[in-house]
Amino acid sequence: MSAIARALRAEVRKLRASRVAAIAGSLLVVGVVGITSAMTLDIGAAPTLAGEKFAAFAVSDAPSFVAVATQIAAVASLLAFGVCAAWITGREFVDGTIAGLFARPTSRSTIAFAKLIVHVVWCAVVTVLVLTAMVVVMLALGYGWPGLETWGAIGRLGTALLITALLSSVASLVATLSRGYLAPIGVIIALVAASQVAVVLGAGDWFAFSSPTLWAMFGADGASIAGLVVAATTGLLLCAATVAAWRRLRLVAAA
Template sequence: MRKSKMFILTLIVFSGIAITMGLMILVTRNPELAGNSAMVSAKASMFKDDWSSYFGLLTMIVLTLGTIGFGTIAGWIFGREYSDRVVQDLLALPVHRFTIVLSKFITFVAWSILLSLILFIIGVFTGLAVNIAHWSVGLAYHYFIIFMVTSFFTMLLCTPTALVASYARGYIAPIAFTIGTLIVTQIMFVGIPNITAYFPWAIPALYSGVSGAGGATPDLVSFIILFSTILLGFIGTVAWWRFADQT
């Protein structure tokens, strides 16, 4: 993680996303900055000039772009040795395979938490820099808890992505899997919202409240499904590394 270019790249991307949100606030206040770009004007119109809406958009970003980012990281961590054809060298080390998998998951969670914190903190400083209205420490703390719990649920749902990366022996398939789950989740919110509370990848959005007042509410069954999916992905990844033919 420390030595990889991927780590630096993800830091830059997540920082850039947070800074871009502040720029969009400026465009919202000063439409002439968008010039003749209808696309930029349309995107800027999504950004309301108050902290509640701003924090809601930060949470929405971690649910969408964050999902792709976390999935890409999980696929890279678990699929890189296969793509580089050095997995046999890794498995030849005098280290238990469960330890290898657990270390990869710990690295993934630490990496993802750091990116989430960077997105939120730089987002807050950017909002302060452009002087968004109605700032309060209590409001920021409230949304910080929601943001981090949502991020945590989202990143833990990448355990099936790790299994896909291990099974496919690379990091292209897990990226496709991540994008696929994101697309299916969006379709379910539009087409069949009544069952979103029981679709694992939709539950973080329902918890965060960004789906709106009319959205389904996650219940005990929802969280059982969520954590069962996370656990099955973890167990499946461990089992694959322990028992699959790696030759």
């Protein structure tokens, strides 16, 4: 068995035993369809300021369901994916198992690469579950089978979530540099806020962490293909930086 195969098998076992990954994935899937389904209620009819605000997000058909779900998923996915990436990498330092990895014949860069592969595959599985749950709930609500335009919007959301999966590797890099998982979670939260600021300032198309969301929501009117390429490239560079950081890891003697 090759070194990468051994590393992948070990990381898959760790992920399967992880409550963090299960909870993060479940919250994303349930949260997206649950909150979107709640928007089918006639909240906008309430004579309150909150009712007027919620009216803008009212769901009454398949296109509006996907539009609202996209807004929720695009933001929540960076949090869910980032938390999982932080745990996959940071747990080795927090649990003290990093020392044992130095004794293994598999190189640390190979282990890091395996962690990133397992994380991205996990994100892809969660993405499929989110999209599938959306379609199932739309059918259950009586909106009928999605049309071509709606399928296009679902496809854009799927692509945005996969790019976000790559971008969430920033949590793996920060977890490696900080040797824990608290700092990367803080960075992810800061990036979510920065993405909102970038959109308000009109720079969302070229800010890697916001362009996938804009493209998912508005297509070419929200973000360009060049912006998506920048985002995907940034994600790949973050992955490469994480592998390089693991290659340079050194054991630090306890005081």
